[in-house]
Amino acid sequence: MKFFATAPRGLSPLLERELRELGAEKIRPSAAGATFEGELELAYRLCLWSRVANRVLLPITTLKAATPEELYEEVKAIHWEKHLHSSGTLAVDCAVSDAAIGHSKYAALKVKDAVCDRFREQFDERPSVELDTPDLRINLHLRGTTGKINIDLSGGSLHRRGYRAEGVIAPLKENLAAGILLLADWPFVASRGGALLDPMCGSGTLLIEGAMIAADIAPGLYRKHIGFTGWRRHDEALWQRLLDEAAERRTAGLQKLPPILGFDANPQAIAAALRNIDSAGLSRHIQIERRELGTLPRPGDDTPGLLVVNPPYGERLGEINELKGLYAELGRHLQSDLPGWRAAIFTGNPQLAAYVGLRTHKKPEPLFNGPIECQLFLYRIPETTKATEENQINPTLAHSEGAQMFANRLRKNLKHLGKWARREGVDCYRLYDSDLPEYAVAVDLYQGDKLWVHVQEYQAPKTVDEEKARQRLMEALAVIPQVLEIPVEQLFYKVRQRQKGASQYEKQASRGAFFEVREGSCRLLVNLSDYLDTGLFLDHRTTRTLIEREAKGRRFLNLFAYTGVATLHAAAGGARSTTTVDMSHTYLDWAKRNMALNAYTGPEHHYIQADCTAWLAEQAPRAGGQYDLIFLDPPTFSSSKRMEDAFDVQRDHVALITNAMRLLSKEGLLIFSNNFRKFRLDEAALGNYRIEEISRQTLPEDFRRNPHIHRCWRIHH
DSSP states (O other): OEEEEEOOTTOHHHHHHHHHHHTOEEEEEETTEEEEEOOHHHHHHHHHHOSSOSEEEEEEEEEEOSSHHHHHHHHHTSOGGGTOOTTOEEEEEEEEEEESSOOHHHHHHHHHHHHHHHHHHHHSOOOEEOSSSOSEEEEEEEEETEEEEEEETTSSOTTOOSOSOTTOOOSSOHHHHHHHHHHTTHHHHHHTTOOEEETTOTTSHHHHHHHHHHTTOOGGGGOSOOGGGGSTTOOHHHHHHHHHHHHHHHHHHHTTOOOEEEEESOHHHHHHHHHHHHHTTOTTTOEEEEOOGGGOOOOSOOSOOEEEEOOOOOSSHHHHHHHHHHHHHHHHHHHHHOTTOEEEEEESOHHHHGGGOOOOSSOOEEEEETTEEEEEEEEEOOEEEEOOTTSSOOGGGGGSHHHHHHHHHHHHHHHHHHHHHHHHTOOEEEEEESOSTTSOEEEEEEESSSEEEEEEEOOOOTTSOHHHHHHHHHHHHHHHHHHHTOOGGGEEEEEOOOSSSSOSSOOOSSOOOEEEEEETTEEEEEESSSSSSOSOOGGGHHHHHHHHHHOTTOEEEEESOTTOHHHHHHHHTTOSEEEEEESOHHHHHHHHHHHHHTTOOSTTEEEEESOHHHHHHHHGGGOOOOEEEEEEOOOSEEOOTTSSSOEEHHHHHHHHHHHHHHTEEEEEEEEEEEOOTTOOOOTTTTTTSEEEEOTTTTOOGGGTTOTTSOEEEEEEO
16 A cells, blocks of 8 residues: 655655664655655554654545536545445645635535535435544645645644643653654663753753653654544454554563653743643653753763753743853753753754854754744763773774874973973873864873873864764874873763763763862862863963962952862962852852862851852942952853843843942952953943953963953952
C-alpha cells in the first residue's frame, strides 16, 4: 500500500529516519512529509510510534476539481462503501493551494454532500457528521484544478497524545517537543544514564516527551481515538497485538528510566505540569519543583545529561532587554554547574541566544513553533577533566611536526615568562594563549605544593574540521607535560566532547579538588576541576596589587566579588574593614575560606549574599560615604528580580557607577573594570567625576599578547 505522512516544517528528516527504522520502502521525503510504501501494519505502527508525524494518510485517488460541480461528481463516483458503513460518521478536512475552488470550507461541504448522497442513493441511509471522533476522516487537498483524496488513518493530528490536561496552555506541540529532543541526541544521552533537565519546564511537555523517548513508550498509547478504528478495512486483531506489544515495552522501559527533572518559577506552570505528568502516568518518574533559574541545584550524578529549554522569546524591546540576563544566566549555569553536559535551547529570538555565551557545536536547526520561525541551538559544555596515565593523552603524538612547533613556542614562553615570574614572585600565570592559531588553547600554571597546569581549549572556527581540531588538542596535551616536566596527573583540561560516540575523555573520579597557591603575600584556594573558572582571575593580578597598595586604613567594598581574592589583598594591605558582596553562596563561602586561610576572621570583615545591582540601588539613597575604596568588576550581563530590566554593563554602567560613588567617601577611590571587549565608558554622563583609564597599567606581563582582556579605570569625586 502507498501512504503519505505529514510532519511539522523542519522535522521531515526525523520522519524519514522513523520510516526507515519501521521498515518502510520507497521513501520519498518532501518539505511537508514523506510518501512511502508498506503493509497496513506499517501504517498502524507509524500512528502508534511516530514521535514527529502529524498525520498518516492513505491516498484514494486524484480527481478533477475545476468547478464545485466537477468535484462533487468525482467524489461521488468513489466506492465509499468499501471504507464506511452507511450508519457511520464522517468528517472532511480540506486544504487549498492556488486552487480553482478557493474556499476550503465550501470544498469540504461538497465532498461531504457527495459521500452522503452516494450512500442515500444506494442504501437509503446516509452517514452523519462527527467532527471530533468520526469513523472516517476524509482529507482533500486542492491545487489548481486537481484534487487529492486521502483517508486520514490517524484521525487527527498525532501531536495530540492524550495526556494534556484540559485548560492547560502549552507553548510547544508534543511532536515539536519530541523533535527537539531527538535533534539534541537525547536517546543517546538517556541510553548512558544521563539526566534530562528543563529549568523552565512550563506545563512539562519536554519532560513528558523526554521520559517517553527514554522509556520506549509509544506516543500513540495514550490516544483515546485513532482514525482507522472506525474504518471498514480496519484489522482489530493486528491493532490489539501492536497495543499489547507497546504496553510490554512501556513496562520494561520505565524500569531503566534515567532522572527526569523539571523546574519553574511560576506556581501555575508547576501545577499544570503536575497534572499533565499524572495524566501521562509518569508521576513517579518525573521530579518537578518550583525554583528560580538562579537557584537550580547542581546534579549530584557525574553522568553527563541534557539540559533542554524553551525560554521566553520576548516581543517588546523592554522584554527583550530583560531576557538578555535570563539567557546569560542559562549560560552561566551550564558552564559552572553542568560540565560535560549537552544543551538544547529552542528560541524564536535567535539574537538572545548570543547572550548564552557559548558556541554551538553545529549550525542551529531552523524549526517552526506554529507560525513563529525559531531556531534550535545545540551546545556541548566543556568538561573538566584530570589527566591520567590511562587517559587518551598519547605521548607519541608529541613528535609530529606541528606538535614540535607548539613545544618550541612553549619553551620560548617558559624561558621569558618563567624568568619574569621568578623575579616578580608570581606563582600563577598564563604561559600560552593561542599564540599559534592552529593550537587554540590557553595554558595556565599554578604553583602549589607542586606545579599544576590548567588547559582550556578555545572552540575552533567552523571552517576548521572538528577531527583535525581534536587531533591538535591531543598533540598539545601530549606536549605540555613533556615541556613542563610534570606527570600528566598534574594537568587539568576543559574540552568539548566528541560529537558522536562515548565520551572521549575520562572524568575525574572525585570533585572538590581545592589546593593552595600564593599571590604575593596572600594564600588562597583554587579549584581546577569543578568550575569553568578556577577561582583566580589571573588577568586581574596587577589590579589586585593596586588594591593592596591603596587599602591601608581604608574601608573596602568588593562588588561582584567572586571568590573574594580582591578582598584578601585589601585585608593584606591593612584595610580597616572589608565588605564582600556576591549573589552566589558558593563563591561567598569560597571567599570566607580564602580569608580564614590568612587569619582574616575578625568582625571587621563582612559578607553579603545579594544581587549587587539591587543591593547598590537600595544602599545608594541612604549612603553617606561609608567606604573609602571600592572595587567594581561587574559581568557583561546579569539578571535581577529587583530590576525591571536585566543588567547590561554597556547600557547600565552609568547608573551602577553613580550608585557606587554615593557609597564612596569624599577622598575615596573607585576602581571600575569589566571584560566586555566592545565596552565604551560614557564619560560625558559621568562628568561629575575625575576619571583615569588604567587599562594598560593593569595588564600583567603574561597577558600582553591579549591587550583587550579587560578595561579598567580609577574614578574619584
